Amino acid sequence: MKRTPTMKLLSAAAALALTMTACSTDSGAPADPEDVSGTVVFWTYPLGEADSASWWKPYVEEFNKEYPNVEVEVVLQPFGNREDALTTAIAGNNAPDVVYFNPDFIPRYAEEDLLMPLDDLRDDWDDFVPSSLESMTWDDTLYGAPLLMQIQQPYCNTEALAAAKVECPTTWDEWREAAPKFKEAGYYAGEYNAVSTLNHGFYVYLWQAGGEVLSDDLQSAAFNSPAGVEALTFIKEMVDKDWVPKEPLTVLEPLEQSAVGRAEVGYVPGSQLISTRAVVDPDLIEVAPPMKHREQVASGSVGAWSIFETTEVPEAAKAWVRFLSEPAFIEEFNDFTGYLPPRESLNDMFADDPQIADSMEYLDTVRAGVMHPKAREIIDTIRPHIQSVLLEGVAPKDALAAAEKQVDDLLARG
Numbered sequence: 001m002k003r004t005p006t007m008k009l010l011s012a013a014a015a016l017a018l019t020m021t022a023c024s025t026d027s028g029a030p031a032d033p034e035d036v037s038g039t040v041v042f043w044t045y046p047l048g049e050a051d052s053a054s055w056w057k058p059y060v061e062e063f064n065k066e067y068p069n070v071e072v073e074v075v076l077q078p079f080g081n082r083e084d085a086l087t088t089a090i091a092g093n094n095a096p097d098v099v100y101f102n103p104d105f106i107p108r109y110a111e112e113d114l115l116m117p118l119d120d121l122r123d124d125w126d127d128f129v130p131s132s133l134e135s136m137t138w139d140d141t142l143y144g145a146p147l148l149m150q151i152q153q154p155y156c157n158t159e160a161l162a163a164a165k166v167e168c169p170t171t172w173d174e175w176r177e178a179a180p181k182f183k184e185a186g187y188y189a190g191e192y193n194a195v196s197t198l199n200h201g202f203y204v205y206l207w208q209a210g211g212e213v214l215s216d217d218l219q220s221a222a223f224n225s226p227a228g229v230e231a232l233t234f235i236k237e238m239v240d241k242d243w244v245p246k247e248p249l250t251v252l253e254p255l256e257q258s259a260v261g262r263a264e265v266g267y268v269p270g271s272q273l274i275s276t277r278a279v280v281d282p283d284l285i286e287v288a289p290p291m292k293h294r295e296q297v298a299s300g301s302v303g304a305w306s307i308f309e310t311t312e313v314p315e316a317a318k319a320w321v322r323f324l325s326e327p328a329f330i331e332e333f334n335d336f337t338g339y340l341p342p343r344e345s346l347n348d349m350f351a352d353d354p355q356i357a358d359s360m361e362y363l364d365t366v367r368a369g370v371m372h373p374k375a376r377e378i379i380d381t382i383r384p385h386i387q388s389v390l391l392e393g394v395a396p397k398d399a400l401a402a403a404e405k406q407v408d409d410l411l412a413r414g
Contacts, residue, residue, distance in 0.1 A: 033319065037316065038069075039313065040072045041075060042072050043077050101136075103302055105306075106137075106144055106306070107371050107375065131365075133146065135369075136304045147303050147324065148342065149340040150301045157268070161286065163185035163186065164266060182243075183242070187266040188259055190238060194249045198382060198383060199367075199370075201386075205231035205293075209230045219411060224404035228396075232389055235389075236396060282355065330346065347360055381410055385399040385403035
């Protein structure tokens with residue numbers, strides 16, 4: 001019998017009560033939770049079906065069984081204009097106490113000494129997928145307690161494989177060999193989205209080629225390298241040979257209107273399986289390992305809870321984040337929303353869903369982006385030069401050299 005949301009919430013409450021009782025004296029928690037008091041302003045966002053303040057009510061109530069003197073004020077924020085809202089709140093000395101962050105927010109706010117270090121928040125960080133912690137770490141300090149992981153999961157179209165008489169490729173060379181066969185069978189060989197974040201595009205191929213976006217000291221560009229030229233040349237080859245649809249080079253299409261959504265692509269380099277399967281027949285999906293050239297890398301992201309250093313209720317905020325990073329809550333949340341859990345002890349939670357279970361096998365290959373305060377500005381600087389190669393015929397070496405100069409100038413400005 002499939003559990004309804006109400007049943008899930010009730011079962012979670014029971015599990016969380018046991019977990020919290022067992023852990024109440026661990027992880028730096030105060031000896032007597034009743035000594036902790038105050039109002040925690042908690043900014044969250046629509047995360048899958050956890051898209052209302054009311055969704056959080058049973059969890060706040062469960063938390064209050066152990067921390068009866070802490071009020072959690074749930075503020076559901078929209079993802080749109082997310083940075084502007086945070087900037088305005090911080091400028092007005094009205095920052096939230098606890099906030100949901102993705103990796104690229106961490107360096108920016110940590111560099112400004114606005115985030116509370118969380119290394120000592122828990123004593124079981126070793127249960128978390130290493131890449132989830134790395135994505136929330138800046139200057140060797142952890143600033144986010146992971147809640148969820150996402151992987152841009154590669155997969156092959158089973159009908160396209162049969163029509164092209166090929167096996168699902170796992171390396172650049174295998175994909176190059178399969179591409180003309182997919183095309184001859186009436187399918188696109190793959191897809192390259194040039195208008196989305198480079199975290200899911202050029203960066204992935206750069207990392208697979210063994211390159212890096214920035215130098216080790218983060219002071220200069222590193223992508224204008226043999227690995228960078230090889231990666232961009234590979235992408236250009238896809239476009240020049242019509243192995244990928246043209247629309248995603250200039251337009252961000254709704255999934256259902258795209259070639260991927262219409263099941264016209266043989267090898268999909270990255271997909272959120274939960275949303276994809278709402279459009280594409282799951283029987284057409286054969287999950288594949290992340291592509292490998294010199295390195296095996298998948299793109300993805302991590303969602304985590306951070307605490308602003310400006311909080312006036314640090315113990316209450318830390319208690320709430322400890323609660324939100326307990327195994328029982330993480331399991332319930334990800335089971336309900338379809339995201340992947342960052343805790344290794346929860347690896348079997350999707351055992352009844354082989355495709356999602358396969359995805360979890362590759363979480364340790366996920367790279368969430370570039371950890372730098374100017375990560376988004378760097379992307380905006382490089383992207384037009386990638387476009388110039390794909391749409392205007394500029395040589396990859398020339399485009400990367402021009403982008404390198406602009407990124408170095410950006411970094412030099414501090």
